[in-house]
Amino acid sequence: xxxxxxxxxxxxxxxxxxxxxxxxxxxxxxxxxxxxxxxxxxxxxxxxxxxxxxxxxxxxxxxxxxxxxxxxxxxxxxxxxxxxxxxxxxxxxxxxxxxxxxxxxxxxxxxxxxxxxxxxxxxxxxxxxxxxxxxxxxxxxxxxxxxxxxxxxxxxxxxxxxxxxxxxxxxxxxxxxxxxxxxxxxxxxxxxxxxxxxxxxxxxxxxxxxxxxxxxxxxxx
Amino acid sequence: xxxxxxxxxxxxxxxxxxxxxxxxxxxxxxxxxxxxxxxxxxxxxxxxxxxxxxxxxxxxxxxxxxxxxxxxxxxxxxxxxxxxxxxxxxxxxxxxxxxxxxxxxxxxxxxxxxxxxxxxxxxxxxxxxxxxxxxxxxxxxxxxxxxxxxxxxxxxxxxxxxxxxxxxxxxxxxxxxxxxxxxxxxxxxxxxxxxxxxxxx
Amino acid sequence: xxxxxxxxxxxxxxxxxxxxxxxxxxxxxxxxxxxxxxxxxxxxxxxxxxxxxxxxxxxxxxxxxxxxxxxxxxxxxxxxxxxxxxxxxxxxxxxxxxxxxxxxxxxxxxxxxxxxxxxxxxxxxxxxxxxxxxxxxxxxxxxxxxxxxxxxxxxxxxxxxxxxxxxxxxxxxxxxxxxxxxxxxxxxxxxxxxxxxxxxxxxxxxxxxxxxxxxxxxxxxxxxxxxxxxxxxxxxxxxxxxxxxxxxxxxxxxxx
Numbered sequence: 001x002x003x004x005x006x007x008x009x010x011x012x013x014x015x016x017x018x019x020x021x022x023x024x025x026x027x028x029x030x031x032x033x034x035x036x037x038x039x040x041x042x043x044x045x046x047x048x049x050x051x052x053x054x055x056x057x058x059x060x061x062x063x064x065x066x067x068x069x070x071x072x073x074x075x076x077x078x079x080x081x082x083x084x085x086x087x088x089x090x091x092x093x094x095x096x097x098x099x100x101x102x103x104x105x106x107x108x109x110x111x112x113x114x115x116x117x118x119x120x121x122x123x124x125x126x127x128x129x130x131x132x133x134x135x136x137x138x139x140x141x142x143x144x145x146x147x148x149x150x151x152x153x154x155x156x157x158x159x160x161x162x163x164x165x166x167x168x169x170x171x172x173x174x175x176x177x178x179x180x181x182x183x184x185x186x187x188x189x190x191x192x193x194x195x196x197x198x199x200x201x202x203x204x205x206x207x208x209x210x211x212x213x214x215x216x217x218x219x220x221x
Numbered sequence: 222x223x224x225x226x227x228x229x230x231x232x233x234x235x236x237x238x239x240x241x242x243x244x245x246x247x248x249x250x251x252x253x254x255x256x257x258x259x260x261x262x263x264x265x266x267x268x269x270x271x272x273x274x275x276x277x278x279x280x281x282x283x284x285x286x287x288x289x290x291x292x293x294x295x296x297x298x299x300x301x302x303x304x305x306x307x308x309x310x311x312x313x314x315x316x317x318x319x320x321x322x323x324x325x326x327x328x329x330x331x332x333x334x335x336x337x338x339x340x341x342x343x344x345x346x347x348x349x350x351x352x353x354x355x356x357x358x359x360x361x362x363x364x365x366x367x368x369x370x371x372x373x374x375x376x377x378x379x380x381x382x383x384x385x386x387x388x389x390x391x392x393x394x395x396x397x398x399x400x401x402x403x404x405x406x407x408x409x410x411x412x413x414x415x416x417x418x419x420x421x422x
Numbered sequence: 423x424x425x426x427x428x429x430x431x432x433x434x435x436x437x438x439x440x441x442x443x444x445x446x447x448x449x450x451x452x453x454x455x456x457x458x459x460x461x462x463x464x465x466x467x468x469x470x471x472x473x474x475x476x477x478x479x480x481x482x483x484x485x486x487x488x489x490x491x492x493x494x495x496x497x498x499x500x501x502x503x504x505x506x507x508x509x510x511x512x513x514x515x516x517x518x519x520x521x522x523x524x525x526x527x528x529x530x531x532x533x534x535x536x537x538x539x540x541x542x543x544x545x546x547x548x549x550x551x552x553x554x555x556x557x558x559x560x561x562x563x564x565x566x567x568x569x570x571x572x573x574x575x576x577x578x579x580x581x582x583x584x585x586x587x588x589x590x591x592x593x594x595x596x597x598x599x600x601x602x603x604x605x606x607x608x609x610x611x612x613x614x615x616x617x618x619x620x621x622x623x624x625x626x627x628x629x630x631x632x633x634x635x636x637x638x639x640x641x642x643x644x645x646x647x648x649x650x651x652x653x654x655x656x657x658x659x660x661x662x663x664x665x666x667x668x669x670x671x672x673x674x675x676x677x678x
Contacts, residue, residue, distance in 0.1 A: 003320035007309070014308045075302030078272055079318070085294045086323055146590055150583040154573055163569055164587060167562040167594075170555075211590050214507075218582040235576050236663060 001087065004095050011070075012103025019103050022059045026108050029055035030115045041120045048121035049129045049180030055115070056108050056133050057140060057173055061165065063104045064144040065151065065158035067096060068216065072152055081216065089213035093145055097209065101141045109133045121184075128183030128190065132197060136176040139201040142208030143168050149212035172200050222248045222284035222368055224269075224292065224400050229278035231264040237276065238264050239419055248284075248368075251391070251401040251414040260420025262404035263300070266371045269402060270298040282369070288324065289368060297367040299375055303358035307347030311338065311357055314346055315364055322365035332360040337386060351378035359387060362394075370394060372403040385410070437653050440513060444646045451643045459636030465629035481539040483629055486614075487637040488532035492560060493595055495525030495641065499567075500592045503585035513649070515581035516656075518588060519571050520648035524641065526564035533557060552601035553609035556594060563591045577656060 012019055033051050034044055044051075071077040080092055112133055116126040147165040151157030175197040182190035223245060230240040238261035246252055254262045267273040269280050271293030282292040289295035305314045315329035333339050336356040341349070346357065355378050362370060370391070376384045388410035391401055395411075403409055466483035499521050505514030536554070537547050548554065567584055574580035602611045614620045620627055 003317050007306070007313075007317045010313070011306055011308055073302070074306065075300050075304040076306070078267075078270075078298060078300060079304050079322075081272055082270060082293060082296065082298055083322055085290060087321070143590075146586070150570060150587060151573070153579070157573075160569055160573055164566040167559045167566060168591065170559055207590065211586050215583055215586045218579070232578075235578055236667075 008099030026055045026059040044119040048119035050177045052129045060140045061162045065161045067148040068152045090209040093209035093212045097141045105137045125184040128180045132176045132179045136197045139172045139204040142204040145208050145212040149215040225281045230276040232276045246400045248398040254404040254417045256419035296369045297362045298371045300373045305346045312342040319364045324366045326366045332363040336360045370401045455639035462633035462636045469629045483633045485535040487634040492529040503588040506585040516652045520652045522567045529561040552605035556598040
């Protein structure tokens with residue numbers, strides 16, 4: 001299992017397979033919004049955490065279709081499926097999700113404070129955004145694995161994955177933004193949405209890989 | 222040990238490709254599956270490997286003890302693609318499969334030497350020629366042990382010397398008590414192998 | 423007696439028998455639906471006006487059944503999904519695939535009628551409260567399932583994929599139902615399906631229930647029609663494939 005994680009992380013960083021593209025897309029989204037919304041710094045500071053979350057969500061959805069397709073193309077997926085009684089397939093999927101998150105999404109989280117500065121978000125808001133993204137984006141990857149597994153056989157399944165997965169990621173977005181805003185705006189609470197966000201991540205950590213494993217098993221042809 | 226396929230039907234793309242295929246192999250036996258393209262050879266191998274469900278019939282494997290409870294666990298499947306990552310070195314690729322598949326028999330370096338690639342283990346897999354890539358995939362069969370080898374056009378892209386070397390490896394596996402099912406157009410140099418001809422109209 | 427019941431159930435699993443059964447039942451269902459709907463709508467217009475909302479309250483008699491049906495359809499699709507994955511019932515996949523567009527339309531109608539009702543009542547066409555958001559998410563899920571089944575055209579593969587996606591999204595249904603209780607919403611709280619019983623006056627409750635039953639029968643009729651169409655469609659595809667294969671064989675015979 002550790003071997004699988006390390007291999008996928010190595011591949012993610014070596015092959016240039018989209019980690020940098022994801023960060024650039026995140027940057028593009030976050031810088032385009034102020035052009036559209038106008039330079040009112042107060043407004044930007046208020047919607048800043050939300051913009052960061054939306055950008056991270058869209059950028060995470062970008063690379064998801066490659067989660068299993070690369071393995072399918074070179075035949076590794078068959079071998080991963082064949083080893084099912086040695087390594088539970090849901091666990092294999094979980095490890096692949098974690099590796100994908102480490103290489104494709106973690107860079108986004110790290111870059112968040114810098115991008116938040118573009119929108120005049122106060123330091124506590126930056127910290128809250130970063131923390132909620134750290135805890136919440138794995139949920140997007142886990143549930144995205146289901147979409148990736150369902151469309152693994154499709155040549156251009158990328159857009160379809162986003163369409164399928166987006167409704168399911170809306171609760172994650174809602175609570176992530178609520179928690180970020182709660183850290184900044186006084187009356188709003190921070191802890192309850194944050195705990196619900198953590199619960200969502202744990203919940204999807206089970207459901208996502210299990211459903212993805214179920215669908216990969218039926219898709220091997 | 223015994224691999225038995227009973228009355229199996231195979232479907233591809235929703236259509237029936239073959240039906241009623243049966244065979245049984247004991248330890249040390251080999252089966253060559255021949256036939257024209259589209260006859261369903263690859264589909265049959267994937268069904269035996271457990272990657273595709275059989276539309277009818279059953280695949281059973283007995284005598285594998287705890288390590289190999291059923292056919293899926295007992296098979297090394299060598300399909301058309303090689304199952305290796307271009308961005309990793311040859312040794313990294315094989316080391317990963319050794320860790321993931323378990324049941325280690327040879328180290329990656331020893332396996333590479335048996336297929337004649339001992340000097341290039343440090344090169345990225347993407348730089349290798351077709352024949353060298355195929356030989357790396359064959360090396361994977363040697364690193365982790367599985368009693369059953371399911372081979373789909375194993376010698377595709379190999380030159381004569383490599384083919385001969387691979388025949389030796391197959392014979393060694395059989396005399397070790399293994400079972401081989403190979404789908405192929407070319408003669409593999411296995412005497413005493415049974416033949417299953419598919420797709421005859 | 424039990425054996426006969428089991429055999430009747432498995433008979434329906436046979437597509438041909440299903441086609442016959444559905445064909446003979448459909449006129450009756452349509453008739454019942456039109457009668458019930460007619461009665462319900464008549465009662466809806468005869469029912470008293472709301473003391474606050476006046477006559478616009480009458481939208482409720484179609485808005486609420488649409489919303490119920492949106493959720494009922496998805497629940498039925500989830501049951502079909504279980505039928506595909508667990509019992510491998512041959513018609514379960516047909517049921518799921520043909521129900522999805524119908525459910526999407528009912529959800530869209532629920533959102534639209536709710537919006538039309540909301541404008542004079544709340545002063546806004548839309549508000550992002552928990553109930554409207556979760557129903558909108560339901561609409562997106564329907565669209566996702568439709569997109570997935572259209573993208574994977576081979577029935578056996580798309581059956582499993584659609585079933586898994588439907589089941590994963592089922593979590594949204596209880597969220598919709600309880601959203602008005604869990605969050606402070608602009609949408610009014612539950613007044614019919616409550617533990618303490620309905621809070622709505624019988625003079626409005628009865629037309630509402632009759633309309634609901636009428637629309638449910640309408641849904642049933644549409645669903646059966648859609649299932650028949652899907653079965654016929656798959657047969658056409660299978661026949662086309664067979665004729666392509668037959669044409670492949672023919673030149674061999676001609677060469678003899």
